[in-house]
Amino acid sequence: MKLGIIGESGLYDLEGLENAAWQEVDTPWGAPSDAILTGTLDGLDMAFLPRHRRGHALAPSDVPYRANIDALKRLGVTDIVSLSACGSFREEMAPGDFVIVDQFIDRTFARAKSFFGTGCVAHVSLADPTCRRLSNAVLGAAEAAGVTVHEGGTYLAMEGPQFSTLAESRLYREQWGCDVIGMTNMPEAKLAREAELCYASVAMVTDYDCWHEDHGAVDVATVVRTLQGNAEAARNLVRGLPERLPPARTACSEGCDRALDHAIITAPEARAPEVLARLDAVAGRVL
Template identity: 75%
Template sequence: MKTMIGVIGGSGIYQIDGLEGASWVKVKTPWGAPSDQVLVGRLDGVPMAFLPRHGRGHVHSPTTVPYRANIDALKRLGVTDVIAVSACGSLREDMAPGDFVIVDQYIDRTFGREKSFFGTGCVAHVSVAHPTCPRLSSACAQAARAGGIKVHEGGTYLAMEGPQFSTLAESKLYRSWGCDVIGMTGMPEAKLAREAELCYASVAMVTDYDCWHESHGAVDVATVIATLTANSSQGRSMVSRLPGLLGTDRAPCPHGCDRALDNAIMTAPEMRDPEVLARLDAIAGRILKV
């Protein structure tokens, strides 16, 4: 199997430098239009696809991002490994603005989003006990460190609905839960990537201390953008090193991300809705044989 890297760029990451033969392509999905067209090309000989999560010009709020269409579009293009880059607030003193956190756990507090490709007509339950891929996460950490970025390997991401930032009481509560960073886009993206049998790594770029930190005050967009400017160039630097680490040839994921649906489908074959199955052609075609 050949590697194809998919990058979902969050706030501040709207392009990838050095893509050979780059072109923006329109991808149709059964879940509607993705956030934007997808930039496809090659980087150091490895196929790559880049999708701006909020769209060019930042037109989608965290709630209105078409998460299902985005993941389907990447899977439909042949992506095998997804690196999600996003801005976040820090809930820990030692995770300072400018640092990168390689997320390995989530607490999902979102409530206004479709969170699964499956449902009535074809029910499935996948495990997200370990929602990110350790192999891919390790490669992201290595790539970031090679660029001189301070990296924290492992962290719990509190996914909030937004678009408002936290209240002080909420920020203190999430710290008491042991959360490390807070953001608005990590879920349901990670859950959907698992359902799509894609290896998924989350790189959270710290822009602020949320509002819990007494000496830093409340979060505002101006503060976030100022840190994003520096973080975005570091994020692109990290991405540029990934093809060399992942290579062109890809073995099966040692953690089983690419086989997540093996025992997940609950609906009996004779009871599966053909229209639902048709929508799952890219996501679950391997297991449903559609």
């Protein structure tokens, strides 16, 4: 077991890691968002990646999602916990609460969403885009940390960087039945599945988007104030994960680590060598 943590705004490092070191990782997909902080926490190997780079220098559309997932896989990561800021469409999911996401609606359009393509085509199942086994461990750690946490929720992934219009907010909430909205979990979750990595998503609520009549439009100042509290709660959640995750990695009961078993459709003789070379980390097990 090696746990990858992808950090959101306000969470740019992890405290308390033993043998902590920032590592630069090269990938066929370019450089990841930042160097990756590796170390151990209570005996569990960990790798932490700041999604937006330290100092928040990358906009959601500019995050190198493929490089990030590839880099974590190259470092031996088996499981990923994604921490991300989000807006809420539900009164009961208040700012400061955490939501353990189990479904997504992807409305992004300006991002590369797959490691595969011409030269080697693959289709993975995304019916259940998060890992229930890992999500249950995260839920327990959040509860133990004293966070108000909601089990299950649908995350609307928007392109951004602008926040929603009121019409969009009402559409997503009232007609589509979404629970939270953010800009970063897609294509991250799709790529994690292609890389056969277990993926759990923690959506950290910062605001009510703009549908809520008593709260008005979203503004960065409000978001940042809530982010500061959420970041400390996220650190406490992460500190509780080692006792809930076995150091010896066994096969995932959800099958996340075997997602490519029947996914690659291109015949072996038709696979492009240069494409296969890029897939050495992501799909090396089946190639």
